[in-house]
Structure formats: structure tokens, C-alpha cells
Amino acid sequence: MARPSRRWLLVGVAAVLMGTAGSYQFVWSSISGAVGARFPGISGPALGTVFTLFVAAQTLAQLPAGRIRDRYGPRNVLLVAAACLFVGYAGVGVATSFPVVAVAYTLGGVGAGIAYTVAVNTPVKWIPEDGRRGLATGLVTMAYSGTSVLFIPLLRGSIDDAFTTTLVALGGVVGVGGLLGAWLVRDPDRVGRDRPSEDGDQADDSDAPAESDAVESTGDGDAETPFDDGVGWRTAIGTWQFWVLYAVLVVVNGVGLMLVGQSVSFATGLGLSATVATTVASSIALADGAGVLIVSGLSDRFGGERTAGVSLVVCGCALAGSVVAGARGLAVPFVALVGCAAFFRSPVFGIFPTLVADYYGAARSSENYAAVYTAKIPGGVVGGTVAGALVVALGWSRSFLLGAALLVAAGVAALLLRPVSPDDDDAGPSAREAVGDD
Template sequence: MPTSSQSDIDHAARARDVLGFSRWWQVAAAAVMMGLISPYQYVWSSIESPIARSLALDPTALGFVFTLFVVFQAGSQFPVGWYRDRHGPRGLTLLAGLLAGGGYVGLAYATEVWQLYLLYSLGAVGVGIVYTVAVNTALKWFPDRRGLTTGVGTMAFAAGSALFIPYVRTNATVAGYPDVLRNMGLLIGVGLLVGALVLRDPPSGWADASDEGDEAAAESADAEETTDRAAEADRAETDGGATLTAGKQYTTREMLRTWQFWLMYAMFVFVSGAGLMLTAKSVSFAQNVGLNAVTATISATLIPIAGGIGRLVVGDLSDRVDRERAMAVSFTLCGIGLLAVVWFGVTNTVVGFLAAVAITAFFWSPQYTLFPSVVGDYYGQEHSSANYALLYSGKMWGGVFGGGVAGWLVTQTGWPTAFAIGGGFAVLAGLAAVLLREPSE
């Protein structure tokens, strides 16, 4: 069996033969695009208030905007993934530039609340397209480094908003926000246009085929047999416990027949629900348990930063250890961290509260690196866009829990109990990960 470093060289060389340049440029383009669309999820809270004041609306009237964003961003990904697996990423990425860029430009001129809902939902579809394209670019070009490369892209989505926040908050006034939205919309549109020119998908089977074997196969049947054996060895090879290329390329229908998918779907809903609750309500929780406004603001700032770092660190680690074990540890620590948020919040321990928020985000966010990597490991890369997009749709239900259900729980049980329930869900997901194993063909 070749060493992992040798397998890296082989995949890099094969990709260079196809692309004419390093495959890392594909990941770099995907990461830049993810950073550009990140304000839709992470900056809304900063522009919600000036928009409401400009339109003379109660801020609660815009509360459903973020819920619609989660639904359309997650719900759009399966049809997008299905199309991308068959037609490539370029046309979709161009469409995403129009939707995500145009959505922000349109918001700058919105005068009615229904226009806000419509434009943010259209922008969410653009975000969903970019997310699907970016994550699966890593899965398709890096069967040997799935955890690291999906971590790079999803880290950019989490942490990229940190570059926008100072600019947005400085100009988050009734007079200033239209220019902010127009400028960000134009930047998103142009950036995605450039990204569309760079991205492309590898030919089918490129990672399994040996270049030397292909040449010999043209000369004799004996060489074809040798190539088949080499390809089979490639499929069986692992890098730190993670399969490089799955032997069977599962269609979405075949994937749905495996119990592993449904267990992962439940895990995805539980973990995303806990994390999205923290993302959406960390400031409100801090204020309602008696922490000061500065602490609440710092907690909200820590979430995308810690989450971005966690995606990269845990994603890279999962390439070197058993990926299911990485899931179990990460999700369990996420749940324990959220329980610690409750404890330190109730006891008004500022340093402990902020540390707990950072730990929770650090170990929650890697779900967006670990799940696509496991989908690639278990079900192959040929249909990875559609397969992971279907799993990612669990974010819709996680968003419902983190938003509406969490709000209901707060009114029925109080803030500490609602957050503790979210922590319990994350721990359950971590325990469930122990049961995962690769499906048998």
C-alpha cells in the first residue's frame, strides 16, 4: 500500500494533468466565494434594525426573514446538487451571482416588507448554490483530503463575515445602510462571476484511474487487468482511517436505502438546531440572564471566529483519525459547551460564559466539514453534490428548532432550560456517531 504522502502526490499530479494548474486553485476560488456570501447569514442582525427604522416597522415584523433564509438556503441545495453533478458548476455559479448580488442591491431600494422577504429569499437561493458548489468542489477534487479542504471552504463561510462586520456596523444607520447593501451586492456579484470562470469538475473516475495503466490498457488486455487491480487498490486505500474513494458510487436513491443516512440526518438536525439556537439567540440569552451588553456583543463576535477555526482544525484532524470518532467527540463537546453556557450565564461568570460560547461554536461548526466528508467516504464522489445536499436539508429543521421552537421553549420554560435542551440534543448526536460505519455494498 502506498504511503499517504505518495497518494497525495498521485492525486495532485492527476488533477494537474486535467486542469493544467494546481487543484488548490479550485479550493481557493470556492473559499473566496463562500466568504463573499457569508454576510447573508452572519450580518443580518446588524442591518435588521436600520432597515426596520427606515420602513417604520417594528423589528419583530422582520423576525421571519432569517427563518426564510435558512429554509431557502438549505432547501435549494438538493436540486442544485442534482443539476451540478450532471452539468457542472459554471452556469449555477453565474446564476448565484445574480441572485445573491442582486438580492442585496435590491434590498437597498426596498420600500415594502414583502420586498424584503422576497429579496432575502432569492439571495438565500444564491447562497445555497454557492454553498453546494463550494463544498462539493473540495469533495470532487480532493478525495484524499476531504476533511481539510471542506474545512477551508466552510471556514470561509463562518469567518469571512468578520471582514464585513466592521464596515457594516460603522454604517448601520438609516442613511448609511443602502450604500452598504449596494456595495456588498456588487462585490458579491463580481466575485461570483470570477469564481464561475475558475471552477470546473473533474472527469468521471479521474481519481481511480492510473495514468500509466491507461496507456498500457490501450496496448494489451493484460495491462487492463493490472489497471483494474490498481484502481481497486486505490479505492481500498485509506488516509488516517478515511477512505480515499468509495468503491461504490451511490445514487441518491441508493443512499436513501441505507440506515446510515437516516441516522446522520437526525444527527444533523440535532447539532444544527443547537448551534443555530446559539447563533441566533446568544445576545438575547446573555441579556436575559443579567450579563452586560459588552459581554453579549463579544459572545456574538466569537461565534463565527471560533466556528471558522473549528471547521478547519477538526476537518484536518478528521483526515488523520477515524472520522466517526471525530464526529462523536466534536458533537459531544458542543453539547457540553452549551450546557456550560447555561451554567456560567446563570452564575454571571463573564470569562467562563465567553469561553463556553467559543468552545460550543468551535465544536458545533465542524459538522459542516465532517458530514460532507463522511458522505464522500460512504457514498462516493460521483453524486456527492446531490447526496450531501439532501443531508444538508436537515438544516431547515435545525433552523426551525433554533428559531421558532427555541423561542417557544423560552416562553414555556425560560432561557436556561431551553439552552440546556439544545445542549442535550448535541450530546445525543455525539453518542449516535459511535454507531456509524461504512455501508456494505
């Protein structure tokens, strides 16, 4: 049986790994200007396309990486991630043409996606449901944005004067983070099941949790679920729970990216000052990280469905309140309410990985959550293209009020979630009978 101290050490390593993945998303705004200056004539939309390619690569890499990790362990996929994480930044640093920049950053996205899916699913494999699993997942997820707070000031101070050196060094740092994960992160051996140990020998259960500490939760304590042994994504998508989780993530990503990407324009569009606009952008970044840690931890006590649902309802109400405050020129309430919306939006990313493990088994949690996480792609379309069109057609206030209403609806949907039951007709015959066959 693995000691609790070792389990939490693995959570800490997963948080470091998650930070390397998140750096690509959060530092792009700090290096894109320098990339544009290095290649004169490159338009803003072209730079935006690089980021879009990153998001697509980061999202789509997770499903195959998750499937491999669940079957053979995290070591090999993390070695690939470490190489891609290094090549991403270093390739941009030494690029002699803009297409090379796009390819390199896309490869960085592949590495970030692999690192993300391994990191976010490590707590659900090692921490029992009654052992603060929600807190552990929230801690790892918080690192996705929180670690970039360290990188961004360093980049801004050196990127213009030492472009190549800075990016190659950053690539080295995140590459080492990936190697650290490959060296230390392990999964509990599934003794007697279909995966051999990573050394190729018969699985050794010396580091596996004891049966009393099993991480494959039944979702509601004593109630049995049909997926305790773990099923893959093909079975998961046959349940209505999967599609509710997916739809909620589309809304959370879409409205969230609209808020993150348009917060400055939102504030100025409501007639608030540039100082207020800058302040609200900072409040979003701080509140996002704090919310995923604090509120995700509450799910250990109140349950994932209830915590996520209430959190999103409060998020929607706060966002609506910010529109009202901003329209009346109330700067302080506006900033506070936008920060509140960000605080209560982010916990979903710490709670949903645990719900996926509860519903479909921790043994295949990486691939199943990766399938749910593909909601980031349509969410990105909503938060970017659709949001821009809405602002033109409806104006700032109505567009964000619509986003607030969608968040409330997503919260209500999350409250209606429940674990898949063996006699749940909504799961469908194929979902109940396909345990372990995919």
C-alpha cells in the same frame, strides 16, 4: 492528472465562493435595522420572516443545484448564482416597498444555496482522502462565516448614510465572487460515465485525478463499498447512515442556532452583565470559524466519524458547563465554555460533506449532501420557535441543559456511523442494487 497546486487553487476559489454565500446569513442583522427604518411600520416579526425566507430558499435550492452540478458541471449553476447574489442585495437597496425586499433577499438565498453546495463539495471532488480532504473542506466551510468579518464593519459604517449605494456595491462584490467561481471552478471529468464535458465534447481527462488519486473514497481505505461509482439521493435515503447524518444535523443546527440567536439573552437571563453578553456573542463568532478549520483537519488523521462524534460530545459537555458557570455568576468561565461549545459544534459542517462522499461516492456528492443539508430547515424551527417555547416553559438553564444533552446524544450517534458495506443488511436491497440507476 491535475497538479496538487491546481487542486488547492480550486479549494481557494471555493472558499471565496463560500464567503459570498455566507454573507447573506451573517450581515442580515447589520442591515435589518436600516431596512426597518426605510419602511416605517414594518414589525420585527416581519423582518424576521425575511430571514426565514432566506434560510428556506438557501436550503431548498441546494438539491436541484447539486443534481445539475454533478451531471453537467458547476459553470451554468454558478452563473445563475452570480445573478441571484447580485439581485439579492441590489434589490433590497433599490426596493420601494417591503415585499420587494422580501423577494430580493429570497432570491439572494437561492444564489447563496447554489454557491454553498458547489463550494463545499469542490474539495471532496478534487482532494483525495489521503490528501488532507478534511482540512480542505474545513477551510472552505470556515469562509462561510469568516468572510463576513470583513463585510460587517464596512456595512455598519455606511448603511445608514448611503443605504442604496452600499447594498448595490455589496451586490456587485458578491456577484463578481459568483462569476469568479463560474470561471474557475471545474469538476474532474468522469471519463466513460454519463456526463459529457462542459464544452459538450467527449470528456477529456487531462485535469482529472489519476486512478491512484481517485477522490471517490471507499470510506475505510481498502474496504469496498457498493457506491464507489456514485449514487443519487434516492438511493442514499434508503440507508440508515443517511438518517443518522440527518438527525445529527437537525440537532447541531437547532441547538447551534439557539446558541447563536439567544446568546445575549442567555447571558442576561442568567444574571450576567451586558458586557459579558456582548463578549460571549463575539466569542461564538470567532470560535465557530476556528473550530471548523482546526477540528475538521483532525479528521484526516482520526477519521470523520470519530472526530465528529468526540467533537459533539465535548460541545455538549462545554455547553452544560457554561450553564453551571453562568448560574454561579462566573463570567470568565462562562464565556470560555460557550466559546468552547461553539468551537466544537462547527466542525460537523466541514466533516459531513466528506463522509457523504465517502459513503455514496464523490461523483454525486453535491446532491447527496444537499439532501442531508435540508436538516437545516427543521433545525431552524428547533433553534427558533421551539427554543423560544422551551425558554418560556423551562427557563434558560433547563433549556440549554436539554440542548447540551441532545448534542451529547448526537455525538454518540456520530460515533456509531460506519460506511455502507456491500453486505450490510441495514442498507436494504434497493440501496445495494440501485447503484448508478438514479
